[in-house]
Amino acid sequence: xxxxxxxxxxxxxxxxxxxxxxxxxxxxxxxxxxxxxxxxxxxxxxxxxxxxxxxxxxxxxxxxxxxxxxxxxxxxxxxxxxxxxxxxxxxxxxxxxxxxxxxxxxxxxxxxxxxxxxxxxxxxxxxxxxxxxxxxxxxxxxxxxxxxxxxxxxxxxxxxxxxxxxxxxxxxxxxxxxxxxxxxxxxxxxxxxxxxxxxxxxxxxxxxxxxxxxxxxxxxxxxxxxxxxxxxxxxxxxx
Amino acid sequence: xxxxxxxxxxxxxxxxxxxxxxxxxxxxxxxxxxxxxxxxxxxxxxxxxxxxxxxxxxxxxxxxxxxxxxxxxxxxxxxxxxxxxxxxxxxxxxxxxxxxxxxxxxxxxxxxxxxxxx
Numbered sequence: 001x002x003x004x005x006x007x008x009x010x011x012x013x014x015x016x017x018x019x020x021x022x023x024x025x026x027x028x029x030x031x032x033x034x035x036x037x038x039x040x041x042x043x044x045x046x047x048x049x050x051x052x053x054x055x056x057x058x059x060x061x062x063x064x065x066x067x068x069x070x071x072x073x074x075x076x077x078x079x080x081x082x083x084x085x086x087x088x089x090x091x092x093x094x095x096x097x098x099x100x101x102x103x104x105x106x107x108x109x110x111x112x113x114x115x116x117x118x119x120x121x122x123x124x125x126x127x128x129x130x131x132x133x134x135x136x137x138x139x140x141x142x143x144x145x146x147x148x149x150x151x152x153x154x155x156x157x158x159x160x161x162x163x164x165x166x167x168x169x170x171x172x173x174x175x176x177x178x179x180x181x182x183x184x185x186x187x188x189x190x191x192x193x194x195x196x197x198x199x200x201x202x203x204x205x206x207x208x209x210x211x212x213x214x215x216x217x218x219x220x221x222x223x224x225x226x227x228x229x230x231x232x233x234x235x236x237x238x239x
Numbered sequence: 240x241x242x243x244x245x246x247x248x249x250x251x252x253x254x255x256x257x258x259x260x261x262x263x264x265x266x267x268x269x270x271x272x273x274x275x276x277x278x279x280x281x282x283x284x285x286x287x288x289x290x291x292x293x294x295x296x297x298x299x300x301x302x303x304x305x306x307x308x309x310x311x312x313x314x315x316x317x318x319x320x321x322x323x324x325x326x327x328x329x330x331x332x333x334x335x336x337x338x339x340x341x342x343x344x345x346x347x348x349x350x351x352x353x354x355x356x357x
Contacts, residue, residue, distance in 0.1 A: 035270040059287020067290040073300040
């Protein structure tokens with residue numbers, strides 16, 4: 001691929017064009033360039049002259065970029081509605097993942113621990129019961145990290161600046177760091193068990209410190225891939 | 240007057256019209272479309288050839304055309320064809336263009352459009 005097309009890709013991604021459209025555009029431009037080059041060579045030009053003529057006929061990089069950037073329907077959702085992609089989508093995805101995790105906890109409590117006042121602790125679980133509850137735990141604790149890495153991946157693919165990804169990651173870390181799950185069998189009639197969630201730091205100094213540490217850990221781990229990419233980009237630019 | 244309302248997309252709609260017209264005849268890929276436009280307009284309409292692709296992507300995004308990768312003569316390319324929505328859009332654009340071209344032509348040859356202004 002000619003260097004000019006590499007630069008065009010970066011320019012289009014930074015302008016918010018959806019990566020799938022950018023990828024296809026460059027593929028088609030490359031194929032078109034091959035056809036033009038072959039046509040020019042058939043007309044008797046040398047390979048070097050044919051390459052230059054083909055690039056010229058394809059259009060200047062400014063024209064090629066503007067033609068794509070000017071079409072709103074080809075923009076990515078993260079460029080059209082960043083508040084939805086980095087604000088709402090992570091919250092809804094996290095809520096869905098936690099719903100599944102808590103459903104596993106609640107159903108496991110009903111099925112395997114019918115006499116227990118709480119699904120937490122107590123007798124150690126074994127075999128399938130242990131696997132069942134561990135899957136729920138994995139979803140509950142893993143979801144914020146997976147979603148955070150997803151935010152980072154979108155930001156990297158679309159060459160986004162730090163603002164929106166940072167908002168998404170901070171929001172995610174705050175929710176995950178302050179979430180607390182409560183289970184009580186006495187609150188509901190017939191004692192079928194009630195599981196609820198709350199968000200807060202608690203009242204003691206220790207719980208506030210734990211909550212802040214939790215937020216910081218989640219934020220650091222989820223932001224790492226994006227930060228590594230920014231660092232690599234800065235090193236490449238300065239080299 | 241034949242057309243009272245303004246049409247800001249008029250000039251922008253020309254590449255769409257030409258592309259839809261060509262694809263309405265047969266399935267084509269980008270390079271083929273550009274060559275066909277050049278040949279049929281006797282190179283009067285000649286732009287940076289690469290700009291045909293944003294137009295094609297836009298039309299596909301609007302549902303006016305669809306694409307598929309096809310290998311012909313050992314070369315794999317993305318071919319485009321018109322959908323039913325695209326055929327409808329082509330008919331609309333053709334009607335608008337015909338009216339406007341007629342109006343401009345009438346002005347230039349001193350027909351009734353010129354008289355109405357004078």
